[in-house]
């Protein structure tokens with residue numbers, strides 16, 4: 001296919017780009033078009049062309065909560081750069097682009113003496129991806145700090161949604177597929193810089209001690225509250241279980257690790273086996289936290 005976006009400025013297009021280069025699992029076939037977008041104007045123009053040509057698209061943040069098919073994606077993968085990675089402060093409200101990385105946000109805000117979201121330290125995603133899935137840790141989540149977001153809908157309408165209308169739930173939101181989060185208004189509190197940095201450090205240390213290293217997408221399953229998915233998997237003796245190069249981490253039962261050459265199909269088969277065993281032995285049905293993009 002000829003490049004349909006040739007006339008648009010403010011973007012960078014790569015044809016047949018391996019999505020594996022953009023996911024923490026290091027898994028995924030090629031995207032027909034991988035497009036880096038630097039401005040709202042360019043984003044709207046691209047969306048108009050895709051709508052007219054009925055092209056499929058999805059937004060990728062840091063790619064830390066997705067499992068992309070080995071067949072790749074036959075449409076457009078959108079990556080938000082430029083304007084979408086900016087952070088601006090007005091009082092204790094921070095206006096952050098959807099492509100801002102969480103750790104960068106916490107450091108930027110912390111340096112200015114604002115905090116309150118240190119519990120997010122070490123989550124390797126972006127603001128957009130983390131709002132979409134209401135990322136969190138230590139029983140807390142993104143929902144606590146978001147005042148409002150600006151989205152572009154699939155119909156290419158720009159809208160502001162307040163916290164309630166985002167519909168945050170446990171590791172999810174009610175935002176529709178195809179919605180693009182371009183900006184978030186996040187509320188922080190004035191705090192001592194020294195205390196903020198110490199808390200971030202503590203939380204990072206806690207993670208390094210408990211999380212396995214290696215290619216993964218973090219916790220693969222949602223916790224079937226009040227139970228912990230990792231504990232259930234461990235109790236069933238599934239640590240180390242393997243399909244191809246996909247392995248249940250020997251350190252943390254809820255992490256599936258790509259030991260190097262795992263295919264998406266290996267991870268899916270391994271997840272299927274884990275689910276069946278947990279259902280049979282514990283009577284609990286596990287649900288994936290990771291978004292599967294086929």
Ligand SMILES: Cc1cc2nc3c(=O)[nH]c(=O)nc-3n(C[C@H](O)[C@H](O)[C@H](O)COP(=O)(O)OP(=O)(O)OC[C@H]3O[C@@H](n4cnc5c(N)ncnc54)[C@H](O)[C@@H]3O)c2cc1C
Pocket residue numbers: 024058059060061062063064065066080098099122123124125126127128129130131132133134135136137179180181182211216217218219291
């Ligand atoms: C080592 C490790 C540790 C982790 N620890 C945690 C943890 O403690 N807590 C936790 O909740 N998660 C954790 N995760 C999972 C992941 O980091 C989070 O879910 C994160 O919020 C995903 O953000 P992302 O930018 O990588 O999203 P992606 O994986 O890129 O995308 C996730 C979903 O969001 C959509 N999306 C991305 N950006 C946008 C946007 N701008 N607008 C609209 N939709 C968008 C995508 O289309 C996709 O559906 C961990 C992952 C890893 C690898």
